[in-house]
Amino acid sequence: xxxVRSASAPARAEGSVRAPWAERLAxxxxxxxxxxxxxxxxxxxxAIIVVVSFGSVDPAGHVTLAQPGLQSYAQATxxxxxxxxANSIRYALITTVxxxxxxxxxxYWISRYGxxxxxxxxxxxxxxxxxSYLIRTYxxxxxxxxxxxxxxxxxxxxxxxxxxxxxxxxxxVVLGMTYGFLPFTILPLYVSIDRLDRHLVEAGRDLYAxxxxxFLHVTLPLTMPGIVxxxxxxxxxxxxxYVTPDLLGGAQxxxxxxxxxxxxxxxxxxxxxxxxxxxxxxxxMAGTLLALRTLRREVLA
Amino acid sequence: MTGRPSRWxxxxxxxxxxxxxxxxxxxxVFSFNTSRRNFVWLGFTLDWxxxxxxxQQLLGALAVTLQVAVIAVVGSTILGTLLGLGLARLxxxxxxxxxxxxxxxxxxxxxxxxxxxxxxFAQLFSLNGSLGQIAIAHITFCISxxxxxxxxxxxxxxxxxxxxxxxxxxxxxxxFRHVTLPLIAPAVAAGAMLAFALSxxxxxxxxxxxxxxxxxxxxxxxxxxxxxxxxxxxAISTIIVAxxxxxxxxxxxxxxxxxxxxxxxxxxx
Numbered sequence: 001x002x003x004v005r006s007a008s009a010p011a012r013a014e015g016s017v018r019a020p021w022a023e024r025l026a027x028x029x030x031x032x033x034x035x036x037x038x039x040x041x042x043x044x045x046x047a048i049i050v051v052v053s054f055g056s057v058d059p060a061g062h063v064t065l066a067q068p069g070l071q072s073y074a075q076a077t078x079x080x081x082x083x084x085x086a087n088s089i090r091y092a093l094i095t096t097v098x099x100x101x102x103x104x105x106x107x108y109w110i111s112r113y114g115x116x117x118x119x120x121x122x123x124x125x126x127x128x129x130x131x132s133y134l135i136r137t138y139x140x141x142x143x144x145x146x147x148x149x150x151x152x153x154x155x156x157x158x159x160x161x162x163x164x165x166x167x168x169x170x171x172x173v174v175l176g177m178t179y180g181f182l183p184f185t186i187l188p189l190y191v192s193i194d195r196l197d198r199h200l201v202e203a204g205r206d207l208y209a210x211x212x213x214x215f216l217h218v219t220l221p222l223t224m225p226g227i228v229x230x231x232x233x234x235x236x237x238x239x240x241x242y243v244t245p246d247l248l249g250g251a252q253x254x255x256x257x258x259x260x261x262x263x264x265x266x267x268x269x270x271x272x273x274x275x276x277x278x279x280x281x282x283x284x285m286a287g288t289l290l291a292l293r294t295l296r297r298e299v300l301a
Numbered sequence: 302m303t304g305r306p307s308r309w310x311x312x313x314x315x316x317x318x319x320x321x322x323x324x325x326x327x328x329x330v331f332s333f334n335t336s337r338r339n340f341v342w343l344g345f346t347l348d349w350x351x352x353x354x355x356x357q358q359l360l361g362a363l364a365v366t367l368q369v370a371v372i373a374v375v376g377s378t379i380l381g382t383l384l385g386l387g388l389a390r391l392x393x394x395x396x397x398x399x400x401x402x403x404x405x406x407x408x409x410x411x412x413x414x415x416x417x418x419x420x421x422f423a424q425l426f427s428l429n430g431s432l433g434q435i436a437i438a439h440i441t442f443c444i445s446x447x448x449x450x451x452x453x454x455x456x457x458x459x460x461x462x463x464x465x466x467x468x469x470x471x472x473x474x475x476x477f478r479h480v481t482l483p484l485i486a487p488a489v490a491a492g493a494m495l496a497f498a499l500s501x502x503x504x505x506x507x508x509x510x511x512x513x514x515x516x517x518x519x520x521x522x523x524x525x526x527x528x529x530x531x532x533x534x535x536a537i538s539t540i541i542v543a544x545x546x547x548x549x550x551x552x553x554x555x556x557x558x559x560x561x562x563x564x565x566x567x568x569x570x
Contacts, residue, residue, distance in 0.1 A: 030387030031399055034380040034444055038402055041441045045417035046409075052420055063424065102317060109314040113306045123553055128321050130495075131545045132502040134519050135538040138526050139324035142331060142535075149327055179320070233408075240410020242505050247526065257412045264416055264509065274420065277413050288408060 046281070053274035061268050072275035081276070084254040089283075091170075091245070091255065092238035095177040099185035099234045100227065102178070107189035122190065129183040137247045140176050141167060144248070168250030176244040184233040192226020193219075236284050256280050325542060332535035349536040359537065362521040365432060366501060369517060373439035373500040378493045380440070381447025385492075386485065388448070389455035403445045414442060415509035422510070430512025438510045439500040446499065447492030454488030455481075487555040494552035498545045 051065070053072050058064040110121045128136060143149045144166040151163040166172055196219065204214035242257040249255075256276060263273035332350075336343040353359060384403065388396060406414065418438050422428040462484070466476035504519040511520060518541070525534050 028393065030383045030391060031393065034384035034387075034448065035399060035402060037380050038406070038441065038444060041418065041421075041437055042406055042409075042414070043402075045421035046413070048420050048424065049413070049417050052424070105310055106314050106317045109306060109310050113311070123549075124318060125321065127546065127549060128325065130498050130502075130549050131325070131542045132519070132538070134502070134504045134523060135328065135541060136324055138522070138534070138538065139328040141526070143324060143327055179324070182317075182321070236408050237410070240412055242412050257410065260412055260416060264419065270420060273416060277416055280410060281413055284408065284410060 049274045049277050049281075052271055053278045055271045057269055057271060063270050072271040073279075075269075075272045076275040076279055081256075081259060084256050084259050085279075087245075087253065088239055088255040088257070088280075091173055091177060091241075092235050094174050095181060095238045096185075096231050096235045098174065098178045099182050100189075100230060103182055103185035103189050103230065104227075107186050107193050110186075111190055111194040122187070125183050125186050129180075133180055133243055136180065137176055137243050140172070140179070140248060144172050144175075167248065168253070170253075172248040173245050173253060176248040177238050177241060180241070180244060181234045181238055184237065185230045188229040188233060189223070189226050192223045192229070196222050232287060235287055239284060239287075240280055328535055328542070329539045332532055332539040334532050334535075337531065349532045350540075352533060353536055353540075356533070358516075359518075359521060362516050362518045365515055366518040369432060369436050369439055369507075370497055370500040372436040373443055374493050374496045376436070376440035377443035377447050377496045378489060381444045381492055381496075382451050382485075382489050384444065384448040385451025385453075385488075386455050386481075389452045389458075390460070390481075403448050406442050406445050411442075411503075411505040412509075414438070415506040418506070419509040430510050430515060432515045434510045434512070435507050435515060435517065438506050439503065442503075442506060443496035443499055446495045447489075450492040450495060451485060451488045454485050458484055491552040491555040494548045494555070498548045498552075501541070501545060501548075 052063055054068045054070070055063050055065045056067060056069075056071060058066070106125075110118060110125075114121050141148075145151070146163040146165065146167070148167070150166060151160075154160050155163065200222065201214050201218050204218040205211070209217060240257055241255075242261055245253050245255045245258055246261075257280070260273050260276050260280070263269060263276070267273075331342075333345050333347065334342055335346045335348075384399070387393070388399060388403075415438075418434070418441070419430075422430075422434055428434060458481070463476045463480050466480045467473070471479065502519060503517075504523055507517050508520055508523075511517065518537070522534060522537060525531070
């Protein structure tokens with residue numbers, strides 16, 4: 001909740017308030033160690049990816065910057081990899097749309113009818129998210145396999161005589177991702193719906209809007225910032241997800257994350273892997289910036 | 302004024318909760334399954350649990366995971382608490398940029414963080430994975446969660462509390478030590494619990510930074526899953542789910558998921 005709130009909160013007015021020098025010094029003492037750590041072990045390694053992506057591999061197998069160029073990007077965007085890009089984006093998009101469609105009614109219900117149990121209901125939404133993504137994905141393998149739980153139930157009920165192939169399909173990947181990232185969708189939606197002034201909806205009804213009319217013309221537009229934030233927070237992790245396409249998608253399902261993993265564990269062509277990594281980062285960042293602008297416009301409008 | 306929810310909406314919400322917990326329930330139930338191949342339910346047994354403690358590889362992986370988690374929790378709690386406090390209580394140039402820096406690791410794909418640290422250690426220090434390397438990676442992605450949790454609590458704290466202590470003659474450090482720190486302690490503990498849950502669970506970032514002899518429990522589980530599905534994996538998974546749920550429950554009781562308002566005078570609602 002707090003993660004979401006601070007993500008959408010307007011940035012503190014920078015430098016506009018003159019703090020006494022002692023306070024500024026104390027601020028530095030508090031903030032510097034953490035900032036330094038993140039600069040060294042987070043920002044700097046990201047910068048190295050960018051540098052390595054312009055390099056090449058010498059005959060000894062080492063990364064070299066002797067002839068910097070875009071050759072790794074040519075490799076990263078070669079036709080064999082295009083299906084992986086398409087898959088990653090397609091899975092992330094479908095997951096986002098599904099999560100919004102499922103998450104909105106639930107967030108709405110919790111906000112309107114959750115009463116005193118709102119916090120508990122939200123924690124129950126978050127609990128699966130915190131308990132090992134790997135293990136939950138594995139649980140879906142047990143459920144979806146040919147001789148798994150779901151097929152056993154279907155066959156016992158006489159609905160099918162042969163097991164329906166569920167695992168290692170687009171269906172299982174989208175199911176696993178939607179399951180995994182739904183909490184990220186529900187929380188921002190809840191925050192935005194809960195903040196909505198219900199008098200506005202009542203005003204709509206008083207002006208003879210139908211229930212659905214009031215929802216469509218009042219509730220939905222006013223919760224749009226939440227919808228944008230939720231889409232972003234679902235799309236980003238879904239796009240870079242490795243575990244779900246690997247365990248639920250089977251060998252034939254390729255995504256950018258899977259190709260990056262293969263390059264770094266089997267081959268040594270780090271420039272190619274870095275170029276792919278940078279492209280994945282670029283798509284993520286573009287999505288972030290695009291949605292942030294929409295978000296700000298929606299909030300200020 | 303809220304009225305009654307439509308029946309289908311309530312039903313839909315109930316279904317969602319069932320959907321969220323179904324896989325976890327299946328996992329737990331099947332950890333008590335007699336069947337070695339774990340496809341169909343054959344009968345109840347507790348055998349898989351004691352067997353875990355005879356598996357040396359698994360115990361070794363557990364030991365590595367716990368060592369990494371302890372280092373990650375201590376490191377990220379210290380750095381994250383300072384960051385959260387600094388952001389909530391002090392005004393300084395670059396506060397906005399610092400907030401962005403804290404949020405960035407939370408939206409960076411895990412695989413990117415994994416490979417960037419792999420290249421960083423290999424290219425600059427010729428290091429190819431170790432327990433220490435994993436611990437550094439874990440501190441890096443845990444800091445943000447601790448900082449956000451502590452910041453929320455500290456921002457809800459009335460600054461007059463510290464001022465009152467100063468007025469009564471406390472030094473700046475004394476006021477911090479005896480007023481601020483006890484008030485934010487629950488958030489610090491909650492942040493530490495979250496860091497523990499994150500570190501204990503991580504697969505992707507860890508896999509790129511693990512070396513010979515630093516196999517963690519998630520890596521062990523992952524390779525076991527690749528070989529085949531057995532109730533032994535369900536049994537470890539059940540234990541992990543129990544441990545992490547417990548950590549989360551404690552974090553919740555300590556207020557990790559709300560920004561408690563701490564006031565000089567309790568105001569009546």
